[in-house]
Amino acid sequence: MIESVNLTKFYPPPIKSLFDLKSLRDFLGKPREKIPALIDLNFRVREGEVFGLLGPNGAGKTTFCKIANALVIPTRGNLYINGYDSVKEHDKIKGKIFTIFGGERDLFGLFQWRVSVEKNLRFIAELWGIPKVEAEKRINYALELLNLKDKKNEWYQKLSAGMRQKVYLALSLIIQPEVLILDEPTVYLDVFTKREIWDVILELSKEFGTTIILTTHNLNEAEALCDRVLFFNKRKIAEGKPKELIEKFQALKAERKLLIKVTGDVKTKDFDGIAERINVYIQNGLTYLELYIKRNNLKDIFSVLTNYNVVDIQNETVTLEDVFTYICSFDSCVNSKVEEKS
Numbered sequence: 001m002i003e004s005v006n007l008t009k010f011y012p013p014p015i016k017s018l019f020d021l022k023s024l025r026d027f028l029g030k031p032r033e034k035i036p037a038l039i040d041l042n043f044r045v046r047e048g049e050v051f052g053l054l055g056p057n058g059a060g061k062t063t064f065c066k067i068a069n070a071l072v073i074p075t076r077g078n079l080y081i082n083g084y085d086s087v088k089e090h091d092k093i094k095g096k097i098f099t100i101f102g103g104e105r106d107l108f109g110l111f112q113w114r115v116s117v118e119k120n121l122r123f124i125a126e127l128w129g130i131p132k133v134e135a136e137k138r139i140n141y142a143l144e145l146l147n148l149k150d151k152k153n154e155w156y157q158k159l160s161a162g163m164r165q166k167v168y169l170a171l172s173l174i175i176q177p178e179v180l181i182l183d184e185p186t187v188y189l190d191v192f193t194k195r196e197i198w199d200v201i202l203e204l205s206k207e208f209g210t211t212i213i214l215t216t217h218n219l220n221e222a223e224a225l226c227d228r229v230l231f232f233n234k235r236k237i238a239e240g241k242p243k244e245l246i247e248k249f250q251a252l253k254a255e256r257k258l259l260i261k262v263t264g265d266v267k268t269k270d271f272d273g274i275a276e277r278i279n280v281y282i283q284n285g286l287t288y289l290e291l292y293i294k295r296n297n298l299k300d301i302f303s304v305l306t307n308y309n310v311v312d313i314q315n316e317t318v319t320l321e322d323v324f325t326y327i328c329s330f331d332s333c334v335n336s337k338v339e340e341k342s
């Protein structure tokens with residue numbers, strides 16, 4: 001089980017240069033604002049759950065993953081993993097959690113560049129104390145599942161970035177940690193590799209009961225993989241099962257999304273009171289109108305559209321991405337001032 005209790009992190013303010021008179025005066029004079037990364041974040045992840053941490057750039061996702069690995073010390077609050085404080089009692093959970101930092105693959109420098117994939121995996125399995133015969137079985141299974149069998153004798157250095165990412169993920173099938181933290185595991189990957197990684201994540205959750213925390217900017221990925229998600233931007237915004245969040249949004253805000261292509265200008269005022277939200281953008285000489293609507297406003301919408309030169313209409317269901325963009329764009333803490341000073 002994972003429990004985040006009032007987890008808060010403020011990074012120290014940057015010091016530009018003490019040789020610059022203005023910076024020196026600022027340094028000695030008025031207190032400088034610290035950089036907020038997490039503010040009073042509370043949530044629980046149950047054993048065996050796939051839990052999505054979803055937030056815009058700078059929301060604090062990587063900071064959270066680093067606190068879980070005792071790479072960053074929280075300013076206040078605690079993160080408990082299997083009942084142990086992730087920083088103060090890290091020794092107790094060290095072998096039980098495994099993290100993949102998608103954007104910073106070599107953060108732990110686990111792999112030797114000029115050594116084959118198979119030897120690398122064997123070496124790490126040995127480090128983790130997995131008996132030889134069992135390790136061989138797991139390595140073969142992981143390489144098979146990730147379509148890496150033909151790369152097993154290749155130097156790690158010779159692999160493409162996507163393949164290295166897969167080898168990294170293969171480790172989670174070999175180590176079989178109790179807790180797996182995946183910080184943007186599919187960033188930079190093509191759709192095929194992404195799907196292979198999704199399959200492994202589901203396999204780990206279903207077959208091994210691994211508790212997984214997943215951060216991603218791909219909301220389709222979160223919808224496909226996560227049992228529950230947390231929307232946050234330093235502070236918590238919303239939490240729930242993807243399906244429940246979508247249903248709540250549909251009940252309160254909009255059931256459908258209409259994507260309408262028109263030629264000419266659009267007056268968003270025309271849709272006041274009959275659309276919950278309107279996005280307008282221009283692409284290839286056409287104006288795209290995205291309307292989030294309640295079904296009972298359809299008649300009024302079509303009546304307004306008779307004044308437009310409509311080229312195409314697509315009727316789409318609301319996705320987790322729609323809910324996320326809606327909620328996060330109205331989130332008060334995106335631009336709010338934070339009082340913590342150095």
Ligand SMILES: Nc1ncnc2c1ncn2[C@@H]1O[C@H](COP(=O)(O)OP(=O)(O)OP(=O)(O)O)[C@@H](O)[C@H]1O
Binds near residue numbers: 011035057058062064
């Ligand atoms: N070492 C650091 N020193 C100072 N500020 C930092 C440091 N690391 C992160 N921050 C700041 O903390 C905030 C949260 O950053 P973090 O990397 O945790 O966000 P993120 O959600 O992972 O972002 P992204 O989606 O862009 O990867 C940002 O404002 C960032 O600039």
